[in-house]
Amino acid sequence: MNLSEETKQLRNSLNHLVRIFENRIRDISRISYYGEFIREYRSEGIYEKFKEFFGEGEFKILGIDGSLTQERRIEMLIFYVCAVGFYGKLTIKNSEVKIDVSRAAEEATVNLSTSIPLWLEDISNIDPNFEYILNDFELIKTIDSIPYALMTMSELKLAYDQLNSEEVKVVVLDRMLSGTYGPAARDFRNLVKRNKSVICKIETPYGNPTMLDINLAGYIGPGGIYIPCRDPYLPYFAIKRLIEKMQKGEEKFKKRDLPRILDLNESLTKEALKDILKLNVKYNGILLNDEGEYITLNKDVMNYWNRVWYATEKLLNKIYNSREKHPLTIDEEEWMTTLDLNTINLYILYSIIDKAVKNGKLLIGIVKDTNSTDLMRSMIPYILTNKNELMLPPRFRSDKALLSLISAINYRSIKVPWRTIEYDSFMATIIQEELDEALEAAFKAAREIIGR
Known part of the structure; x- marks a missing residue:
């Protein structure tokens, strides 16, 4: 292939890319619903x-x-x-x-x-x-x-x-x-x-952390973290409630009173109790005592976070401040x-x-993931479904490309600075299924576990 043929081929390829881009621009220019997911800055209040x-x-x-x-x-x-x-x-x-x-x-x-x-x-x-x-x-x-x-x-x-x-x-x-x-x-x-x-x-004033402590700390945190009452979080939701009751002086809990104590229905309470008892077996009975009609959390369980956080700070000090031996040993x-x-x-x-x-x-x-697709993949289809507007959002490699073009094309109507709407991070874990024969859209989990 001589130089002129290569030049011609390159020109044709570039023209093809330009046409693709022009088609995308036309698709974007037809979007009338961008106001549903873009918010302008407001100084009131x-x-x-x-x-x-x-x-x-x-x-x-x-x-x-x-x-x-x-x-x-x-x-x-x-x-x-x-x-x-x-x-x-x-x-x-x-x-x-x-x-x-x-x-x-x-x-x-x-x-x-x-x-x-x-x-x-x-x-x-x-x-x-x-x-x-x-x-x-x-x-x-x-x-x-x-x-x-x-x-x-x-x-x-x-x-x-x-x-x-x-x-x-x-x-x-x-x-x-x-x-x-x-x-x-x-x-x-x-x-x-x-x-x-x-x-x-790691030794702490409260004793060495156990794997139960590590497990509880990973789900419950220091105690103020929201825990949903669904799998796989349900048993930890229940344990957190029981620990809070113990901190107020309660010691034994009647199993039949657990729906009231946990503020859950009978079905969820049975599931939570079953999972808690499984945890207790897994960790050799250090979580609670099962007395038939009653369950009693071991008092030492209340110090799970104190042990884990003390050990965490000690390990952090070793990594960043200690000059003895290796930071990771x-x-x-x-x-x-x-x-x-x-x-x-x-x-x-x-x-x-x-x-x-x-x-x-x-x-x-700050969101800096230039390859993020949450808006296109989940949020916009969800908005359109709720508005009964069954159409496919524009296809772009990333939300960044979509938002950049929307902002550029609609520069007269979208005043800077602007932002996208706020949405829960769980939106990143769902995807839209294909439209069925009745033109109804459904959403499903993209992964096995949906984050809280």
Whole structure:
């Protein structure tokens, strides 16, 4: 093929791509329902809302970003992870709300970092799945999971530490909270299935954590986390209620009174009790005593979070502050695995949310996933179904591409700044089934477990 033929072929290919893009533009221009999922900025009542939530005065905003890199020298890997926080100013007074981040890079910063050396042969100690790896792609994926878990940990720990400051009222993370929860919760569940964790090796004033403690902490958190009363959360919903009753002085619980105590119907109560008794058997009877007509939670169960959180802080101190031995080893033979690391990340995330809610702090997670498709795949079809408008949304590679074109084409009617509507993270876990003969749309879970 000579140069002129190549040029002609390239021109034809580019023209074809342009026609495809023009067709997409035409599809977008016909969308009349974009107002259903786009909201313009409104300033009405913003001062009163900020004043009610934060109070009046000058406060700090902290934006946190993480970074990681790794080096390989012969058979040794060295991971470097870091999280850096930049301060901005939030001023709420004189009937005005001002946000100033113009000097963020010049102001004092906070940071958290660590470096982790590993022999390649020791990767199997960190990732339990390493021994099943069959190719280089899976090897690289496994290796990358270690610094990523540590970078996530660095960002979350820095956020937790800064939420203790009275001056800091807003913490902005360069990650979605729901997107952080999913992988952490997945690895926590895998850790529970494995039934082994270095967290149990840590001594605390309340005794060593047990796998029951680790399990309860992963589902219930410090106690203020919402737990839905459905599988797989139902038994933990019930245990949380019983712990709350014990904290008020109750000790024994009549089984026939459980529907009232748990505020559940008979069917759900029976299911919850059955699951609780199974948990008790799994953990060798350390959860409760079954006395036939009554059940009694062991009093030591109330300290599940105290044990787990004390151990978590001790392990965090070892990773970031201790200069003795290796950051990821407990002794010569015990290593923190990626399952342990991400379970710790789950506990930190719970603590951050709990602290923010109790102390009137605002925690913001930024969506930066340029490949996100939640809006197109779930949210827009859901909106159209509720409006009885059965049509297919435009097909784009990502929500970002769709929103960019909608904003550009409708620039006269969509004033900046704007945002998409708020929606629960569970929308990311459902998909629309194909329209049936009656032109009725249905939705189903995209995964086995729908997050809370």
